[in-house]
Amino acid sequence: MHRRKMSARSVFDGAVFMSSEMKLLEDFKRDSHPDKVNLAGREYVGEHGHTTWLPLVRKIKQQIATDLTLTPEYPPILGIPEFTRRATELALGKDSPAIVESRVFGVQTVGCTGAVRLGAELLRSCCCSNSSWSGPILLSSPCDDSLLGTFKAAGIEDVQHYRYWDAESNGVCVENMVHDLENAPERSVVVLFASGHSPTGAELSQEDWKRLAEVMVTRQLFPFFLMSAQGLCSGSLKQDAWPVRHCVSLGLELLCAQSFSHNFGLYGERVGHLLCVLKQNLLAVQSQAEKLVQTLWSCPPMEGARVVTTVLNNPAHLVEWQESVKAIAERCMLIRERLRERLRLLGGPWHWDHIIKPGGLYCCFGLNTQQVEFLVQKKHIYVLPNGCLNVSAINSRNLDYVAESIHQALSSQL
């Protein structure tokens, strides 16, 4: 029999309604305008407008599904050892001094977010243990809300920002960034982006990285790299990982959160990796990582990691995959060039070099709130609230419409 108190208060009464991050996507889905374009997505989409797999990935998944030798057992807490080994090599290079000297361990995580969360929890556990370290963590300005939220949720209280995006130049102001790092407390943890900044997509040159690395060595700063799309920015896995490898070569300790979502198209499978390069005390830190993983997800999901491992273990597969990554990077580059060209032809006082300077998925136009609203409401072009957009969703069918609309948005405020 079913009885309920009709006028009882809920124990959840205090919970405030939060607008969903998915709202933009839901609005787009409901939008019936024939010219609508979604430039706010988090995935790379092909010319046809959908996420895509390499035929190789599909084949491997079919093999996995019919492989009778694979067991469904609980994996190790830190993930498949083969996977972490390959992911580490991918990031650092097989002959990295850190690998040769056994100063590195890796953890298979639930996507890049999982890697960042685990890294943040590890750092917080340092605050709590008898160590003298108590922060701060330095995040770029701007940074994604979710990134800030991840550190806060892990219990890191001292979060500060360094200047990164410069609205004037539509790019990075390295001087400001260097200045802020030089004046940060010693032993601060600095969150940096290899393979493209989120949300702006703005990049640093190798010379910039060299300068920053020097500051980090002098001030004993600890880099926490986010490498969410290795290979997608320059087309070269090695080149995109250069900042990380350079820091390792200088003897810096660091954390690096990697994702295989973009470069394998395995978004749904949540394949991530947290790389830890340390000078000492490796086993103890590894044991703490195990302890923390058990409070988050116990052990990671296998499907996606099995696919990645199969590819990275096989030289022929590796070549095929690298080609596909290069093709994605080149397509993004091509779209950027075409977009710049269209905008240039439409006229106006603006410069468009910042569109083609960085590679990868994201592009930032420095649009203000009204301009963003105009694009979404009037033109049915969905961009991120901060005026950044995902270039992969621009294709030959919508390029003109997108360029014209951006031009209109900027012109309307003159």
Next chain:
Amino acid sequence: MSIFGEVPQAAPVAVFKLTADFREDQNPSKVNLGVGAYRTDECQPWVLPVVRKVEKMIADDHSLNHEYLPILGLPEFRSSASKIALGADSPAIKENRVGAVQCLGGTGALKIGAEFLRRWYNGTDNTKTPVYVSAPTWENHNAVFSNAGFEEIRPYKYWDAGKRGLDLEGFLGDLESAPDHSIFVLHACAHNPTGTDPTQDQWKQIADVMKRKSLFAFFDSAYQGFASGNLDKDAWAVRYFVSQGFELFCAQSFSKNFGLYNERVGNLTVVAEDQDNLNRVLSQMEKIVRITWSNPPSQGARLVAITLNTPELFAEWKDNVKTMADRVLLMRAQLKEKLKALGTPGTWEHITEQIGMFSFTGLNPKQVEYMVKEKHIYLMASGRINMCGLTTKNIDYVAESIHEAVTTVQ
């Protein structure tokens, strides 16, 4: 000095160390009665036939997209999983006050639930709200809630070692003395590690006190279907609480009953007072998920959703689950028989009275040490054994060893 220079070594988790020791042991008669995973009579992991079937369907389906799942998970998984816990005809579901979050296994579901409760349960800061876990309980419960920010994790009396059963009086006493609005982690069925569940009547008594004192019921349901072989029977306690008007959480794991240990398939079912409260709760949980793992993995959830939503596959799955549960019941019956036939001192009724994967044998630490060191039979220091580790081939050896341990070691 490195930031990580002073981080201390964490103690190894007992159950994993046990398995590691087992692996290294060269003795041909060795038996692993430690880790909680199902094994066939050949002592092999078992991919459920229905799972193999659906895995292939998924791999061959070219229409599936590869995007991120929604933050709260695959909708058809969430709703069908909640139906499994509450019953397809649950009035709460009909009243639109049931929702769910797809999580990384049972652990992930506990994590999200704990993080939510700490922020939004009773006022906006529950760091001091006591969380009660059974004595004993799954060793990870404490860590999950503690890491979510709860400062007071307390035991509630549960296992009576003397009578080898439920300490109901102690349990009810701890419920009474707990501060109002405290959170209680309840095992929905097949209690881990004791295998001892309250009877229906005892659950009613527990629910009465909890309602009177506004204690929050957070069910951990990792063995539905696995305990008795019947899904509905194993869900009785959760459904009873719902029928009594409780708002509650139920952390469901599909690791055991689908044999999908490695794909991390879990579901946090939320039962709220009404749809408005439910929506607010889910909106906050979405935020919490976003900064923990962002989106859950698709493989396992797709598999479970297809199975639960396709009548023939659902029937086949229930059958597979019964196969596993029946084998466990058989091993329980046989172990008890053999111990009785050997004349092993003590009573062994608890072997068949207990339910699910685990049994608290009642062996003391010295006897356990004997079993491990002398007989190469690996079990937890608490005396907990995983019945799935028993097979028709090793059950005689195990029974004889228990007999030796009990008669020669005090």
